[in-house]
Amino acid sequence: xxxxxxxxxxxxxAIDTVSHAAATPEHxxxxxxxxxxxxxxxxxxxxxxxxxxxxxxxxxxxMWSEHCSYKSSKVHLAxxxxxxxxxxxERMLAGIGENAGVVDVGDGWAVTFKIESHxxxxxxxxxxxxATGVGGIVRDILAMGARPVAxxxxxxxxxxxxxxxxxxxxxxxxxxxxxxxxxxxxxxGGEVVFDVAYAGNPLVNALCVGVLRAEDxxxxxxxxxxxxxxLFGARTGLDGIGGVSVLASETFDSAAGGSGAGRxxxxxxxxxxxxxxxxLIECCLELFAAGLVVGIQDLGGAGLSCATSELxxxxxxxxxxxxxxxxxxxxxxxxxxxLASESQERMCAVxxxxxxxxxxxxxxxxxxxxxxxxEVTDGGRxxxxxxxxxxxxxxxxxxxxxxPVYQRPVQRSTAQDALVADDPARLPRPSTPxxxxxxxxxxxxxxxxxxxxxxxxxYDRYVRGNxxxxxxxxxxxxxxxxxxxxxxxxAPGVAVAxxxxxxxxxLDPYAGAxxxxxxxxxxxxxxxAVPLAVTNCLNFGSPEDPHVMWQFAQAVRGxxxxxxxxxxxxxxxxxxxxxxxxxxxxxxxxxxxxLGVIDDVRHRVRTGFTAEGDxxxxxxxxxxxxxxxxxxxxxxxxxxxxxxxxxLDAERRLAELLASAARQRLLSGAxxxxxxxxxxxxxxxxxxxxxxxxxxxxxxxxxxxALFAESSARxxxxxxxxxxxAVLAAAQAAGVPVTQLGRVGGPEASGAALEIAExxxxxxxxxxxxxxxxxxxxxxx
Numbered sequence: 043x044x045x046x047x048x049x050x051x052x053x054x055x056a057i058d059t060v061s062h063a064a065a066t067p068e069h070x071x072x073x074x075x076x077x078x079x080x081x082x083x084x085x086x087x088x089x090x091x092x093x094x095x096x097x098x099x100x101x102x103x104x105m106w107s108e109h110c111s112y113k114s115s116k117v118h119l120a121x122x123x124x125x126x127x128x129x130x131x132e133r134m135l136a137g138i139g140e141n142a143g144v145v146d147v148g149d150g151w152a153v154t155f156k157i158e159s160h161x162x163x164x165x166x167x168x169x170x171x172x173a174t175g176v177g178g179i180v181r182d183i184l185a186m187g188a189r190p191v192a193x194x195x196x197x198x199x200x201x202x203x204x205x206x207x208x209x210x211x212x213x214x215x216x217x218x219x220x221x222x223x224x225x226x227x228x229x230x231g232g233e234v235v236f237d238v239a240y241a242g243n244p245l246v247n248a249l250c251v252g253v254l255r256a257e258d259x260x261x262x263x264x265x266x267x268x269x270x271x272x273l274f275g276a277r278t279g280l281d282g283i284g285g286v287s288v289l290a291s292e293t294f295d296s297a298a299g300g301s302g303a304g305r306x307x308x309x310x311x312x313x314x315x316x317x318x319x320x321x322l323i324e325c326c327l328e329l330f331a332a333g334l335v336v337g338i339q340d341l342g343g344a345g346l347s348c349a350t351s352e353l354x355x356x357x358x359x360x361x362x363x364x365x366x367x368x369x370x371x372x373x374x375x376x377x378x379x380x381l382a383s384e385s386q387e388r389m390c391a392v393x394x395x396x397x398x399x400x401x402x403x404x405x406x407x408x409x410x411x412x413x414x415x416x417e418v419t420d421g422g423r424x425x426x427x428x429x430x431x432x433x434x435x436x437x438x439x440x441x442x443x444x445x446p447v448y449q450r451p452v453q454r455s456t457a458q459d460a461l462v463a464d465d466p467a468r469l470p471r472p473s474t475p476x477x478x479x480x481x482x483x484x485x486x487x488x489x490x491x492x493x494x495x496x497x498x499x500x501y502d503r504y505v506r507g508n509x510x511x512x513x514x515x516x517x518x519x520x521x522x523x524x525x526x527x528x529x530x531x532x533a534p535g536v537a538v539a540x541x542x543x544x545x546x547x548x549l550d551p552y553a554g555a556x557x558x559x560x561x562x563x564x565x566x567x568x569x570x571a572v573p574l575a576v577t578n579c580l581n582f583g584s585p586e587d588p589h590v591m592w593q594f595a596q597a598v599r600g601x602x603x604x605x606x607x608x609x610x611x612x613x614x615x616x617x618x619x620x621x622x623x624x625x626x627x628x629x630x631x632x633x634x635x636x637l638g639v640i641d642d643v644r645h646r647v648r649t650g651f652t653a654e655g656d657x658x659x660x661x662x663x664x665x666x667x668x669x670x671x672x673x674x675x676x677x678x679x680x681x682x683x684x685x686x687x688x689x690l691d692a693e694r695r696l697a698e699l700l701a702s703a704a705r706q707r708l709l710s711g712a713x714x715x716x717x718x719x720x721x722x723x724x725x726x727x728x729x730x731x732x733x734x735x736x737x738x739x740x741x742x743x744x745x746x747x748a749l750f751a752e753s754s755a756r757x758x759x760x761x762x763x764x765x766x767x768a769v770l771a772a773a774q775a776a777g778v779p780v781t782q783l784g785r786v787g788g789p790e791a792s793g794a795a796l797e798i799a800e801x802x803x804x805x806x807x808x809x810x811x812x813x814x815x816x817x818x819x820x821x822x823x
Contacts, residue, residue, distance in 0.1 A: 057377065058096040059431045067093050076103035082446055089440050097426065097433040100378035101441055104344040105351060108619050111445035114585035115617045118598045122612045125602040130611040133574065135259055141182040141340065142252075143613020144259060145575045147639045151522055152256040153536050154186045157196070157249040157579045157635045159618035164246040167311040168213025173221035174282075174314040175248040177386050180225065181340035184323055185389070187260035187330050188252030191508065192520045193222050194231040195248050196540045196579070196633045197497075200241030202489040202820045207236070210244050212821055218248070219500040224316035225323070228509045229501035230518025232540055233633075236489040239544070242623045247579040247616075247633050251538055253522050258330060262339040264357035264392045267420045269336055271353070271363060272398070273346075274405055274412035275322050275388040277371035282312035282345070282384025318387040325408035326389065334393060334401045341388035347381045347441070349390040350416075354424045354438035357392075361438065363416035363426045377426070377433045392418065452595050453588035462549060464682025466668045471746045478745055479802040481677065485750075486725045487812040488676045489820070491718050493729075496817035510535055514730050515649040516565040516714050519640065532642035539565035539636055543717065544629040545670035546685035551593040554670075555600035555632045556688045560754055561716050562636035563608060567697035568714045568757055570647045570704025571638030576605055578615035578634050583627020585619045593630040601632060607690045610636070645704050647712045650731025650760075656710050656786040657766045658735055660720065661696060662756030663779045666747045672717040673750045692755040692778075699776040700757065708769050711760035711786075721749040723758045724796055729810055731760075734787030734794025745801060760786055 073083040086102050136144040142156035160175025183190045195218050200207045222229050329335050339349045354361040393401050405412035426434035472481045503512035510519040517539040541561040547554030563573045583590040621628045669683030703709050713727045739748040761769045773780040788794045790806045797803040
């Protein structure tokens with residue numbers, strides 16, 4: 043009777059109906075292979091009063107997976123809500139629990155954004171894993187009623203010179219670029235980080251930004267008895283089955299080893315088609331504009347299991363679905379497979395019966411396949427039929443929202459004390475001019491500080507013509523809409539940046555999470571925008587490890603407390619657990635994405651030095667802080683001590699100063715200080731802006747500390763001489779320390795250099811050769 047395997051699930055040729063399940067209570071079921079614990083399976087039987095059918099078991103398994111249910115993180119994530127004040131909620135139109143966060147940005151406009159992970163699929167099949175990660179987050183934004191306008195990505199890999207990184211990174215970058223470019227969405231920002239800790243567990247976190255009129259906001263709910271359920275977009279196939287329950291909610295088996303680890307999970311990787319998604323986007327936007335959608339949900343993780351249960355759970359009734367009406371692209375699919383499939387480019391809409399013909403006509407215009415598969419009922423149950431027989435009959439909330447919640451053990455490892463005690467102060471430091479010069483060049487060429495052009499040049503950063511700033515700028519900026527500008531003012535824009543330094547988080551996950559938030563916040567402020575909201579992607583090892591759960595709990599509290607102090611809310615995000623191979627977890631990596639708004643994109647501040655003779659100022663205070671620094675990592679392979687001190691009040695004062703100075707056109711250039719300290723900021727400001735600089739290091743620190751300390755809340759700015767006093771006065775009034783460093787030099791073409799008084803002068807062509815050669819040498823081109 044056994045005929046084939048559903049990922050890890052054995053299915054039979056006979057369809058398991060509700061009546062059959064009730065009559066065969068002792069029938070064995072492979073719940074463990076689906077990722078369910080015995081007590082979870084027992085609870086499902088208690089909820090239903092019988093054993094689940096094969097289709098019901100598949101639904102509960104995917105929806106109760108770590109990826110979908112947040113069963114290990116819910117108790118900690120609640121702290122975000124507890125720390126969000128009414129003032130922080132004032133501009134929030136949709137928040138945690140929706141497909142994406144939405145904030146009011148004024149003049150009737152709203153912006154939606156979110157970041158999510160696609161980590162394990164991107165290791166198993168780099169191109170499709172990354173591509174479908176982009177496609178999924180774009181559909182989340184679309185489901186809010188918004189037009190997607192930009193994407194960004196936060197990527198982390200093993201060592202740049204490792205063979206497996208050479209397998210994974212090119213595919214991931216090609217997948218991100220290939221899908222986003224085909225959609226016509228500019229890729230405006232992100233990160234690329236290399237560390238041995240990510241070998242075998244790369245992180246691919248995709249972010250999307252969308253814009254909409256505030257009154258056009260759509261939410262995922264199935265309301266109105268008799269309203270029809272319409273599935274539209276691509277056909278449903280066998281790809282992606284078990285993606286969230288088997289692939290995203292397990293660690294890789296260390297026994298597999300090397301590049302083969304996780305390949306047994308190949309059927310769980312989805313296959314994307316960006317051209318189908320492009321017409322789906324345009325079709326949805328026309329449907330929204332015509333008022334033909336009551337509620338909508340994209341089909342991503344958990345596929346139809348998620349879409350039907352979440353729509354019904356969030357609605358005011360139940361739902362009946364005729365599963366045999368679902369258009370398929372594979373023959374012989376069972377109900378369990380159809381419900382668990384994660385085939386891409388699909389949406390599910392709730393439509394009034396009298397509007398179904400108009401809905402179908404719009405879909406036909408875009409050549410988008412659309413099928414009525416069910417309707418909203420008043421029974422409070424989710425009932426799914428297959429050729430006249432009922433294969434699912436469940437309370438939808440038990441599937442979508444009332445899954446298990448765990449209080450995992452939380453325990454700080456004793457190894458943490460030794461890590462913190464290993465202070466980098468013991469490490470030999472460069473002291474002579476030649477040693478300092480060599481260190482500057484070494485860091486500029488290091489994988490984490492070198493130019494990202496090899497990656498970002500594969501992305502279309504300016505498609506649609508609304509991009510104002512993109513990599514290598516501190517933050518990406520796009521116009522909100524051409525319609526939002528007038529003849530008398532420039533267009534408002536939205537800025538976004540993502541950041542996380544996992545070495546800081548390893549040393550202190552609470553402070554490290556706040557430093558990630560602070561840097562993304564500072565990056566947005568550096569280009570002249572006002573930070574408004576936060577999204578996050580919390581990447582961690584196994585929640586079954588008490589030390590990992592301690593890291594997670596600390597990071598959540600750090601982010602939540604930091605947002606409360608800065609006065610900006612977390613509007614949504616993602617948790618990605620099980621990022622580890624065997625017992626080796628990745629370092630805690632809570633990626634923070636900050637969204638900001640700039641009233642007039644003409645006031646945006648460029649990155650780098652662009653005008654000869656400008657004054658170079660350092661805003662903020664430098665301290666001897668090298669714990670977790672890039673210098674310690676690159677030069678000594680060291681991780682230990684304490685991360686830089688967090689001062690969020692200083693970050694807020696600095697951000698307010700930068701926004702005010704940008705509005706007054708007082709800054710000709712700016713660049714934030716982070717990894718690599720002042721030395722790397724000067725290198726990048728010179729090379730990005732195409733001009734040299736002559737600077738004198740502040741006397742209160744020795745040259746090494748002045749150049750390589752990674753103290754937070756610091757920004758390098760260039761100011762025209764005529765505006766220098768105004769900036770100095772504004773900094774004093776804001777309580778922001780300021781140091782005059784020197785002047786911007788001539789253009790690179792004239793043989794300009796970065797000159798550091800009484801120490802060294804490095805020609806820009808030598809700096810550029812070091813900065814730009816690393817990734818092409820590692821990956822070709």
